[in-house]
Amino acid sequence: RSAPIRSRLLGKKGPTVRSSANIRVVVRVRPPNHKEQGDNSRDVVKIVDDQVLIFDPKCQSQAFFYHGVEQKGRDLLRKANKDMQFMFDRVFGFESTNCEVFENTTKGLIQSLMDGYNCSVFAYGATGAGKTHTMIGQTDNPGITYLTMAELFKAKQDLQEERKFELGISYIEVYNELVQDLLNPGAPLQLRDDGRYGVMVAGIKVHKIDNPDELFTLLAKGNGNRTQHPTDANAESSRSHAVFQVYIQMEIKATREVRAAKLSMIDLAGSERGSATGYGGARFAEGANINKSLLALGNCINSLADGQKYIPYRDSKLTRLLKDSLGGNCQTVMVANVSPSSLCYDDTYNTLKYATRAKKIKSDVKKNVVNVELHAGEYVKIVEDLKKELERV
Numbered sequence: 276r277s278a279p280i281r282s283r284l285l286g287k288k289g290p291t292v293r294s295s296a297n298i299r300v301v302v303r304v305r306p307p308n309h310k311e312q313g314d315n316s317r318d319v320v321k322i323v324d325d326q327v328l329i330f331d332p333k334c335q336s337q338a339f340f341y342h343g344v345e346q347k348g349r350d351l352l353r354k355a356n357k358d359m360q361f362m363f364d365r366v367f368g369f370e371s372t373n374c375e376v377f378e379n380t381t382k383g384l385i386q387s388l389m390d391g392y393n394c395s396v397f398a399y400g401a402t403g404a405g406k407t408h409t410m411i412g413q414t415d416n417p418g419i420t421y422l423t424m425a426e427l428f429k430a431k432q433d434l435q436e437e438r439k440f441e442l443g444i445s446y447i448e449v450y451n452e453l454v455q456d457l458l459n460p461g462a463p464l465q466l467r468d469d470g471r472y473g474v475m476v477a478g479i480k481v482h483k484i485d486n487p488d489e490l491f492t493l494l495a496k497g498n499g500n501r502t503q504h505p506t507d508a509n510a511e512s513s514r515s516h517a518v519f520q521v522y523i524q525m526e527i528k529a530t531r532e533v534r535a536a537k538l539s540m541i542d543l544a545g546s547e548r549g550s551a552t553g554y555g556g557a558r559f560a561e562g563a564n565i566n567k568s569l570l571a572l573g574n575c576i577n578s579l580a581d582g583q584k585y586i587p588y589r590d591s592k593l594t595r596l597l598k599d600s601l602g603g604n605c606q607t608v609m610v611a612n613v614s615p616s617s618l619c620y621d622d623t624y625n626t627l628k629y630a631t632r633a634k635k636i637k638s639d640v641k642k643n644v645v646n647v648e649l650h651a652g653e654y655v656k657i658v659e660d661l662k663k664e665l666e667r668v
């Protein structure tokens with residue numbers, strides 16, 4: 276009879292709930308840029324409906340390809356017409372807005388967070404595919420990080436009668452396997468296991484936030500401290516992973532149940548080098564560290580998709596950090612970003628394959644009802660429960 280109480284003291288996770296949809300994989304096709312509207316480019320992504328797209332569709336008229344063909348055009352033709360259908364939880368086209376992406380992806384995570392589940396959001400794709408546009412966006416078109424946070428504050432407001440909330444954030448960059456605090460730049464930081472929130476960055480300053488304005492100021496500051504400004508499509512920024520994390524602690528006033536949940540939103544490094552070196556390939560180019568985290572993420576996704584017991588989270592900084600945010604105790608959203616153009620043929624194809632792989636991840640989602648470090652109020656409650664139990668004996 277005392278088992279549940281013991282498990283609470285030992286910090287066991289709550290009941291396991293099987294979820295059929297704990298990863299949501301969506302693809303966003305950005306509009307063609309100036310170069311992609313030229314003669315050397317053709318569309319290789321055809322959106323069929325809001326879930327299906329065809330990569331490299333069969334062309335009705337071969338003449339289309341020969342129009343103004345030079346050597347490059349012939350190369351394109353040689354590998355043309357894969358005509359592969361892909362299906363995702365959602366496909367967003369050129370005209371999609373960040374609001375629409377938010378409504379159909381991360382908005383659904385808010386309830387999970389309120390229920391005490393960890394959640395993570397990844398923007399995956401080659402440099403220039405639209406990751407930062409999706410995650411951060413612009414002032415007049417905020418990305419899903421902002422929109423999700425605004426929704427989180429709304430939920431906090433709506434539930435304030437019922438719960439006490441504490442919200443804290445951190446914003447870090449993983450670059451060349453070094454972890455940097457984007458909000459307090461300094462020496463690289465180490466990772467450690469934390470009872471309540473899982474893996475944490477040792478020595479990181481978690482910033483308490485009470486309103487969206489404070490958050491926006493912090494996010495802007497962090498973005499300014501990235502290795503290069505994230506909206507620059509240059510070599511440096513494309514090699515860093517920006518990891519924005521929100522720590523949510525809630526105490527249900529009536530029951531004094533304490534729930535903790537963590538939301539991680541990640542603007543990943545460009546995936547192009549991942550495919551260039553070949554995932555799992557033995558030889559690495561110079562500075563292989565740059566890719567190590569992305570490579571490890573791919574390996575973890577593969578292992579999770581295959582239902583393997585051992586997941587190589589420890590292989591990189593990024594995957595260690597996301598150990599409790601990918602598979603297991605977590606709800607995940609992956610936004611795979613692609614260009615529509617043949618100029619990005621391999622990148623788009625690799626991203627679609629990667630995203631398809633990620634779709635196969637299924638696992639048990641556990642609730643962080645009470646974790647190792649108990650809130651003082653929680654000890655009082657447990658002692659009361661124990662007393663009641665003794666009275667019943």
Ligand code: ADP
Pocket residue numbers: 304305306369371400401402403404405406407408409505506507508513545612
């Ligand atoms: P990444 O972060 O993947 O390297 P960016 O988000 O910086 O790519 O996008 C590259 C360029 O394309 C930027 O100028 C960005 O504003 C533009 N862009 C990306 N996605 C979209 C979109 N869905 N709609 C309009 N412009 C976009």
Ligand code: MG
Pocket residue numbers: 406407408505506507512513
């Ligand atoms: Mg970017």
